[in-house]
Amino acid sequence: MRQYRQCLSALVLCLSATGLQAQQSWQTVSEHVDFIEQPAKLRFYDSNQVLIQGEQCALLVDAPGEFTQTEVFIAHLKEQLRVPLCYMLASHAHDDHLLGLAMVQKHFPDAQLIVHQSLGENFHLAHEQLNERLDGFAKSLALSQQRMESLSELEQQPWREKIARAQTRFKQWQALRFSSPGKAISQPTELDLGKLKVELLPFAAHTQGDIAVLVWADKLLVGADMVDTLPYPGEANYQAWLMALEELSQLPVTQVLPGHGSVLVTSDLTKPKVWLEAIVAHVKANPSADVATLVAEFPKHYQPQGDELQQRAYTMFLEAGIKRAKHTLNKKG
Ligand SMILES: [Zn+2]
Numbered sequence: 001m002r003q004y005r006q007c008l009s010a011l012v013l014c015l016s017a018t019g020l021q022a023q024q025s026w027q028t029v030s031e032h033v034d035f036i037e038q039p040a041k042l043r044f045y046d047s048n049q050v051l052i053q054g055e056q057c058a059l060l061v062d063a064p065g066e067f068t069q070t071e072v073f074i075a076h077l078k079e080q081l082r083v084p085l086c087y088m089l090a091s092h093a094h095d096d097h098l099l100g101l102a103m104v105q106k107h108f109p110d111a112q113l114i115v116h117q118s119l120g121e122n123f124h125l126a127h128e129q130l131n132e133r134l135d136g137f138a139k140s141l142a143l144s145q146q147r148m149e150s151l152s153e154l155e156q157q158p159w160r161e162k163i164a165r166a167q168t169r170f171k172q173w174q175a176l177r178f179s180s181p182g183k184a185i186s187q188p189t190e191l192d193l194g195k196l197k198v199e200l201l202p203f204a205a206h207t208q209g210d211i212a213v214l215v216w217a218d219k220l221l222v223g224a225d226m227v228d229t230l231p232y233p234g235e236a237n238y239q240a241w242l243m244a245l246e247e248l249s250q251l252p253v254t255q256v257l258p259g260h261g262s263v264l265v266t267s268d269l270t271k272p273k274v275w276l277e278a279i280v281a282h283v284k285a286n287p288s289a290d291v292a293t294l295v296a297e298f299p300k301h302y303q304p305q306g307d308e309l310q311q312r313a314y315t316m317f318l319e320a321g322i323k324r325a326k327h328t329l330n331k332k333g
Contacts, residue, residue, distance in 0.1 A: 024049075024069065026076060027263070030218035032196055034080060035257050036073065038064070043260045044313045047096045049073065050222045050257055052215060054193025057086035060111075061213055061222050062259070063100025067173055070100035074107050087191065089114040089200070091224030091259060092207045093122075094232075095129050102130055102176045112182030116202050116209030120184025127178055137170050185211065205241035206231060212244075214251065221251060221266075225259035229271040230304065230314060233321030238280050238328060245273045275302055279318070283325040294322045 029035045036049040046069055050061040058081055064070045077085075085108045090098045093116075101113065119126065141163070148159045183189075189200045199214040206226045213222040225231055226244060233241075248256075249269040256264040282298055289297070295318055304310050 024064065024073060024076075026080065029255055029257070029263060030215070030220050032193075032218055033215060033220055033257075035263060036076075037262060038069075038260070041309065042069075044309060045096070047094075047224075047259050048257065048261075050213070051077065051080060052193065052196070052198060052213070052222075053082055054196030056083055056194025057192075058083050059087040059089060059191065059193060059198065059213070060085060060104065061089050062091050062097040062224065063088070063104045065094075065096035065099045067100065067103065068169065070103045071169075073100070074104060077104075078107075083194065085111045086193070087112050087114055089211060089213065090116075090119065091212075091222070092116070092210045093119045093125065093129075094207065094225065095133065097224065097259065098126060099130055099133055102178045103173075105179050106176065109179070113179065114183045114185065114200065114211070115181045116211050117184045117186035118204070118209035120181050123178070123180060130176060130178060134174055134176070137173065141166060141170060203240065203244045204237050205244045206233075207235050208237070210244075212248065214253070219252060219254045220257070221248060221253045221255070222257045223248060223259075223269075224257075227256050227264065227269055227272065228258045228260050229264070229268060230261075230275070230310070230317060231272045232317050233276060233279065234317075234324055236276065236321065236324050236328075238276060238325060242273060242276060245269050245276075249273075276321070278302060279321045280325050280329075283322055283329060287329070291319060291322055291326065294326075295319050298322070 023039065025037050025039070027035045027037060032053055034051040036051065038046050038048055046064050046066050047062050049063060052059045060077070064073050088101055088104055088108070088111050090101055090113070105111070105113065144163055144166070148156050148163060151159070185200055185202050187202065191198050191200060196217060199216065201212045201214060203210045203212065203226065210224065210226050212224065212226060226241065227248065249266055253266055256266060256268060258264055278299065283294060286294060295315070298318060304314055
């Protein structure tokens with residue numbers, strides 16, 4: 001999910017507005033696996049992580065994309081590791097999963113970064129994303145500073161300290177750089193963590209390069225954004241995604257860990273599937289309708305009953321999904 005990037009136009013204000021100080025929750029979900037879930041109010045802004053530990057090695061899937069969260073996350077990670085962190089894996093290239101891994105690399109320089117081949121071949125995009133984020137911070141800080149200076153001396157007081165803190169952080173982050181991936185996969189790949197084998201499954205579904213992780217011994221699947229109950233379909237490969245969900249739902253697993261939201265069970269995989277199918281069917285059935293009409297006329301029973309945040313995400317994701325489906329169908333002619 002990316003809208004929190006818009007938030008960065010006023011970093012300091014934004015940090016307080018979204019309550020980004022909120023804590024991630026570390027949950028031990030099986031013998032070898034910890035699930036690190038974002039607080040509910042941040043579930044559309046930042047990603048969940050997964051830590052898998054064998055007897056010799058640990059594998060981390062994704063890192064929080066919001067850097068203050070990443071710092072907190074890394075401190076916890078160091079406490080939770082029972083074995084060396086040998087691998088870190090980017091489930092896909094979206095900034096809320098990928099960018100924090102640059103900070104994890106700084107703390108764990110010996111851990112090998114694993115990515116999908118499509119990201120590996122275009123890794124300059126990861127560097128660009130990171131630079132863009134850092135430029136965004138610089139601009140936000142300058143803007144916050146300007147805004148503060150326009151206030152009276154008394155009104156400036158509470159902001160002064162916040163901005164100074166943000167500046168200190170920003171200086172540390174400025175030096176962040178990605179190290180190149182150690183492994184880029186395009187085929188199912190087994191990884192031995194020491195008496196624990198995990199399987200990395202590459203797909204082109206939610207993006208051009210997704211990786212799911214199967215932990216056979218624990219009957220657990222790490223599906224990231226591919227399995228979210230309300231997934232972002234703006235870069236969807238619909239056909240491949242639907243096939244992937246079908247394939248994943250056949251696996252002998254009991255728990256499914258999404259990129260956003262709480263722990264799922266296998267039967268929850270029908271939720272994204274049904275919604276994505278409905279988008280494609282709706283666009284196909286109304287080939288001459290424009291995006292606004294398609295959004296307005298999309299069957300209302302798919303609208304989730306959740307809080308305001310969920311409603312906003314739903315509308316935004318639906319529009320992105322409809323645009324993407326129109327684009328895909330037009331290309332096919
Ligand atoms: Zn994503």
